[in-house]
Amino acid sequence: MNGAEALIRTLVDGGVDVCFANPGTSEMHFVAALDRVPEMRGILGLHEGVVTGAADGFGRMAGRPATTLLHLGPGLANGLAGLHNARRAFTPIVNVVGDHATHHAPYDAPLSSDLDLLAGWVGGWLRRTTDVAHVGADAAEAIAAAMSPPGRVATLVLPATAPPAPTRAAVADVDVAATAALLRSGEQCLILLGGAATREPALRAASRIGVGSGAKLLVETFPARLERGAGLPAIERVGYLAEHVADQLGGVEHLILAGARAPVAFFAYPGKPSDLVPAGCTVHVLAGADEDAVDALERLASLVAPQAEPVLQKPVLPDLPTGGLTPHSLAETIGALLPENAIVSDESITSGRLLPLTTAGSPRHDLLTLTGGAIGQGLPVATGAAVACPERPVLCLEADGSAMYSLGALWTQARERLNVTTVILNNGSYAILRMELQRVGAAQTGGRAADLLDLSRPSIDFVSLATGMGVPATRAKTCEELAVQLRAAFGEPGPHLIDAQLAARP
Amino acid sequence: MNGAEALIRTLVDGGVDVCFANPGTSEMHFVAALDRVPEMRGILGLHEGVVTGAADGFGRMAGRPATTLLHLGPGLANGLAGLHNARRAFTPIVNVVGDHATHHAPYDAPLSSDLDLLAGWVGGWLRRTTDVAHVGADAAEAIAAAMSPPGRVATLVLPATAPPAPTRAAVADVDVAATAALLRSGEQCLILLGGAATREPALRAASRIGVGSGAKLLVETFPARLERGAGLPAIERVGYLAEHVADQLGGVEHLILAGARAPVAFFAYPGKPSDLVPAGCTVHVLAGADEDAVDALERLASLVAPQAEPVLQKPVLPDLPTGGLTPHSLAETIGALLPENAIVSDESITSGRLLPLTTAGSPRHDLLTLTGGAIGQGLPVATGAAVACPERPVLCLEADGSAMYSLGALWTQARERLNVTTVILNNGSYAILRMELQRVGAAQTGGRAADLLDLSRPSIDFVSLATGMGVPATRAKTCEELAVQLRAAFGEPGPHLIDAQLAARP
Numbered sequence A, B: 001m002n003g004a005e006a007l008i009r010t011l012v013d014g015g016v017d018v019c020f021a022n023p024g025t026s027e028m029h030f031v032a033a034l035d036r037v038p039e040m041r042g043i044l045g046l047h048e049g050v051v052t053g054a055a056d057g058f059g060r061m062a063g064r065p066a067t068t069l070l071h072l073g074p075g076l077a078n079g080l081a082g083l084h085n086a087r088r089a090f091t092p093i094v095n096v097v098g099d100h101a102t103h104h105a106p107y108d109a110p111l112s113s114d115l116d117l118l119a120g121w122v123g124g125w126l127r128r129t130t131d132v133a134h135v136g137a138d139a140a141e142a143i144a145a146a147m148s149p150p151g152r153v154a155t156l157v158l159p160a161t162a163p164p165a166p167t168r169a170a171v172a173d174v175d176v177a178a179t180a181a182l183l184r185s186g187e188q189c190l191i192l193l194g195g196a197a198t199r200e201p202a203l204r205a206a207s208r209i210g211v212g213s214g215a216k217l218l219v220e221t222f223p224a225r226l227e228r229g230a231g232l233p234a235i236e237r238v239g240y241l242a243e244h245v246a247d248q249l250g251g252v253e254h255l256i257l258a259g260a261r262a263p264v265a266f267f268a269y270p271g272k273p274s275d276l277v278p279a280g281c282t283v284h285v286l287a288g289a290d291e292d293a294v295d296a297l298e299r300l301a302s303l304v305a306p307q308a309e310p311v312l313q314k315p316v317l318p319d320l321p322t323g324g325l326t327p328h329s330l331a332e333t334i335g336a337l338l339p340e341n342a343i344v345s346d347e348s349i350t351s352g353r354l355l356p357l358t359t360a361g362s363p364r365h366d367l368l369t370l371t372g373g374a375i376g377q378g379l380p381v382a383t384g385a386a387v388a389c390p391e392r393p394v395l396c397l398e399a400d401g402s403a404m405y406s407l408g409a410l411w412t413q414a415r416e417r418l419n420v421t422t423v424i425l426n427n428g429s430y431a432i433l434r435m436e437l438q439r440v441g442a443a444q445t446g447g448r449a450a451d452l453l454d455l456s457r458p459s460i461d462f463v464s465l466a467t468g469m470g471v472p473a474t475r476a477k478t479c480e481e482l483a484v485q486l487r488a489a490f491g492e493p494g495p496h497l498i499d500a501q502l503a504a505r506p
Helices: A003-013 A025-034 A048-062 A072-089 A102-107 A115-122 A132-147 A173-184 A200-213 A242-249 A293-304 A327-337 A378-388 A409-416 A431-439 A447-451 A462-468 A479-491 B003-013 B025-033 B048-062 B072-089 B102-107 B115-122 B132-147 B173-183 B200-213 B242-249 B293-304 B327-337 B378-388 B409-416 B431-439 B447-451 B462-468 B479-491
Strands: A018-021 A041-044 A066-071 A093-098 A125-128 A153-158 A189-193 A216-219 A226-228 A254-258 A282-287 A342-347 A365-368 A394-399 A420-426 A473-476 A496-501 B018-021 B041-044 B066-071 B093-098 B125-128 B153-158 B189-193 B216-219 B226-228 B254-258 B282-287 B342-347 B365-368 B394-399 B420-426 B473-476 B496-501
Touching: A003 A025, A003 A132, A018 A025, A018 A048, A018 A378, A025 A066, A025 A093, A025 B431, A025 B447, A041 A409, A048 A066, A048 A072, A048 A093, A048 A365, A048 A378, A048 A409, A066 A072, A066 A378, A072 A093, A072 A115, A072 A153, A072 B072, A072 B115, A093 A115, A093 A132, A115 A125, A115 A153, A115 B072, A115 B115, A125 A132, A132 A153, A173 A200, A173 A254, A173 A282, A173 A293, A189 A200, A200 A216, A200 A293, A254 A293, A282 A293, A327 A420, A327 A479, A342 A378, A365 A378, A378 A394, A378 A409, A378 A420, A420 A462, A420 A479, A431 B025, A462 A473, A462 A496, A462 B462, A473 A479, A479 A496, B003 B025, B003 B132, B018 B048, B018 B378, B025 B066, B025 B093, B041 B409, B048 B066, B048 B072, B048 B093, B048 B365, B048 B378, B048 B409, B066 B072, B066 B378, B072 B093, B072 B115, B072 B153, B093 B115, B093 B132, B115 B125, B115 B153, B125 B132, B132 B153, B173 B254, B173 B282, B173 B293, B189 B200, B189 B293, B200 B216, B200 B293, B254 B293, B282 B293, B327 B420, B327 B479, B342 B378, B365 B378, B378 B394, B378 B409, B378 B420, B420 B462, B420 B479, B462 B473, B462 B496, B473 B479, B479 B496
Parallel strands: A018 A041, A018 A066, A066 A093, A093 A153, A125 A153, A189 A216, A189 A254, A254 A282, A342 A365, A342 A394, A394 A420, A420 A496, A473 A496, B018 B041, B018 B066, B066 B093, B093 B153, B125 B153, B189 B216, B189 B254, B254 B282, B342 B365, B342 B394, B394 B420, B420 B496, B473 B496
Antiparallel strands: A226 A365, B226 B365
């Protein structure tokens, strides 16, 4: 058994049995070893952005790491944006990067670079295996590090005992009791849910606390995985725009964090604060990202709301709209047709702003959002989620501009026959940047600036692009067409793409 | 005049008037300022890999920097692979990265990361402008740094006097004389040309030295920009495979470097050396990468070969082949039809291995190669070269696997109506890795390993992909079809793509 085989066996023994890969010469031993360890499933991505994004989507849904296989510094560089989002999502990933053979390093060959420096940018856990005898032990440690709460990217740079499953630390009784006292003080409290506290048990406990104590509830702006829909508590998310957040937090005297961070603005804007916690509001941490926020919320609920029942969302579907596609009618169509138990990978940016409203009463689903703002994650994350949950329908809502970052993920979806329906919200522009151009005070722009935010010259034919990579695709210009095509896509196995052309195009 | 406008004015005054961009919110002031400085041409790329690759291609051909416009850490991360190749090519680039507003940094907003660390990975010159009053001076310094020999990536992180044009240092007379003495010693010498010494004046001087002294001549394996073809000295390149290099350097007692580095293996292989300089061969540096190798070679020629004439390649075209497309017949077709004064962006990997031979006697052309081995550069570099030299035909020879890394460059080519003809050398696999799998001693693989190097399931329809981004495309399965389509593409303005399907597909 050589080093590569020892590595794969350790990974498989540790429950890591999916490898998203874009290998190169320095990873050939690993590729060869796949033949000898059939338990490991190798899934090829055409670019490292697909590989790392898919590992993020897999980890968010499976709750355990996939492994990646990247090639030297440039391969890691190409995958960094996906690892950035994964870091923000606390997704466990075992990130395997092949490096030059040790004795080759001094020669500064063309692909040489400071790989450790890039790995350091990702943060998390980092190990360079220098002795092949240690590869198994290092891999076991990497799995443990990746799974250690709240979850992280563990990078193993290469020249087998299953790890213990790490658990989250419990919040001390005294801290739960202190929060209960705050909630009973009569002052206005708000509980902000994030991290692992955005799934059913935490949402139910939080809802009970709200009923019992009068506390307001919010979920962080970009949750890694939010369970929502009919039968679950519907808790609003913190807004993207600072003025919206100011409304949401107005009058709040105590902000209680459960797995979340206190809200900050995505960007700096002239004359607007970066810290969105209002003056006079005190921030309290009930549970940090690495602590057991779910357990803390449940204990808190039993203190302040022992008899309360959570408020559950009723099944309410929007009527199917008719006529031309607008952001509004598109969101209603999605809300009306979302299938039971779907996973929604949402990178719809501006055109999707009404989706939270129109899908609130849709059948129960998981929502995966753009945690780190590094665009291009929607398609890869959908790919990884579909690998993690092959029995569930995956809906990828993807803005046209972001889609072009990692469109090659469609090819992997076709290759693996994944049940992903991608809807391109096609408005022919970087519309988010048109808005931002105004908001940063750089308005009064003329044609040349606007041209740099325009994607319509030439227009991008997503039907042609998808079919070119083996994914059946259609084009919808009306709500009726979108409804027919969505039903057909959900009804048929394998990937599909719908190019939804929004009326409000430039 | 605000900071962004001051920046752009300084860049334009310093001769930097092309900006390849994929902006985000933190760059909106820059975008807005484009309206007020019409001398700056903004060119949109759909991914930062397109942006940095295009800036590399532009710089290699124009001999002066373009500027980029990248968005925060994730934007820089996506562009790193292109900057890696540019670093290896010594391409001057003014790499402008927008960061969060200074007062926003402490909030660790979603897109925050250690941007300086990534910029440090690129190497070269790095400045963070902290005071808007300094942006003009910093930009001027960035231009000077980018142009300072041998050329580099100068990164300016953002919250007008034109710089002096830096020149290469001359090699001392005593060093030229010492090299002349070596050449006259009767021992076997080989002059290795690289860096700036791969263009006509250096090639002519080297050829004269070879005639006059009997020295062997070689060009480095992956030159940034090699001038070649009929009427120019034809000097063989150092091989990619170590065994080939051993043949080329066999018997050489003195290796004389002119702008090049001593050859090292691309990767480590079992039982093979990383340092490819044979035992008993002494390495001498005539001119380092930042010195004036052209001048040194000319002075050396006047010492050792004052009367010698360079040996010039005669115009010799291969016969147009017929029948199915193989790597051999495809290379012959290219050689037979390469237009006068073309620029060839070569990322053809395995299928292009015969091109050096079949294009040796083609009309004079520039060859841009994969300097840093970070794949995906062919299409972006062709894009930038076409912007730099709008009057010249650009031929991009692109392997199918590499093409999928930065295919979005086609959209920018369509948008800017660039005269680029892309030929996809489509063999349906990562064929280079099939070879490497054998070479690293990881042979005896079965179906699962081979599957991870296979691009044919599903097959990628490049005609569909190109037309989806506004580039007219055709498919060629025979030499006759390829010839007809190549002539048509070269004869018509704007971009074209030919999907050349090689017979030896899996």
